[in-house]
Amino acid sequence: MEILATAADVLTGGVLGLAAEPGRIVMILVGILLMYLGIKKEYEPTLLVPMGLGTILVNIPDSGVLMTGGEPGPFQILFDMGIDTELFPLLLFIGIGAMIDFGPLLASPFLLLFGAAAQFGIFFVIIVAGLLGFNLADSASAGIIAAADGPTSIFVANSLQSQYLGAIMVAAYSYMALVPIIQPFAIKLVTTKKERQIRMNYKPGSVSQTAKIIFPVVICVVAGLIAPASLPLVGFLMFGNLLRECGVLDNLSMSAQNELVNLISILLGLCVSVRMQAGEFLQLDTLIIMGLGLVGFVMDTIGGIMFAKVLNIFRKEKINPMIGASGISAFPMSSRVIQRIATEEDPGNFILMQAAGSNVAGQIASVVAGGLILGIVPGLM
């Protein structure tokens, strides 16, 4: 009889545990939503699908993925190994670097400035979060969501030991997936139809392979001398790019772009969900942080556009201000969105190459921003 009672306790323990903490049910629904967005809407599926299932797994009471027999479970081990050490986001950067072609940027280097301008949202959010009462580490971590760069967001939030790491990761990746919705809204808010119709001449200058090989090395040195804290981010990104451009490591470059990125994405998505437990995630503060991230994305776009408008005051040959909007790190999505809007306004307007250059500049600028924040914020805490 006693055995039957024990068996009944064991079998009903999970259900009773769920009923006792309805927040877990909410998080399981969040997990299902993430998987729906990944599978049905194809929003960043490589991350949202594992993150969605992971969210379900960690919110089941006494989940063995977190603790097994008093020892850390597999998700916790992955989290300690990959996120706490910051290794996963950095390894991901090797693959991202191997995917980037800096050619269009080298051909029109003035586009680099748009990458800098479109980081404005980061600093806007830091100010607003501070005014809302968040401490400096959490404000800076919320701000870095606006870098539109998942690995950088994880790296910075984890380095600053933000308690909102889970929300920041979810916000960073889901907003990146929502760029086609967020950016057109922000662009139409601050530009006229006439401005969006501005045509730009593209003069493709051919770039030598030597320049492409030296470029990532130079970026490492420049970024390292000015913002040494950015070197892990910049160094891994540029190492990936060097694999691509050096011409003698094509196999490694292809592995970095495919196998490495795929493997890390699987593990990253799963272990990120360790921070998606109901008790930690379902807080008003967490929702505010996610809201601030969204504001940051909008302000990035507006910052880039306003910078282009200011430049236009002094330029004879006008820049389509939407080029400024593509200075965020979400590559290549942002440049495609910009081209789509340009075509909607004027079917013959082709600004994809300039937008892509600005978008690549955003990738460099976002890692530099992350490094500068890591260099500045700890000194003020």
Place this chain on the structure above:
Amino acid sequence: MNTAILSDSLLILVLGWGGIFVVMIIIYLVSMALMKLFPADKDN
């Protein structure tokens, strides 16, 4: 309003955003130099 946090945030804005512009301007100048020193035709 916590003025200390506000002043820290403004300092981060100036040093951070300004710093990004400084880095990007240097990379811009280096890119120009690379394109001059290593033109595509020289490579061929």
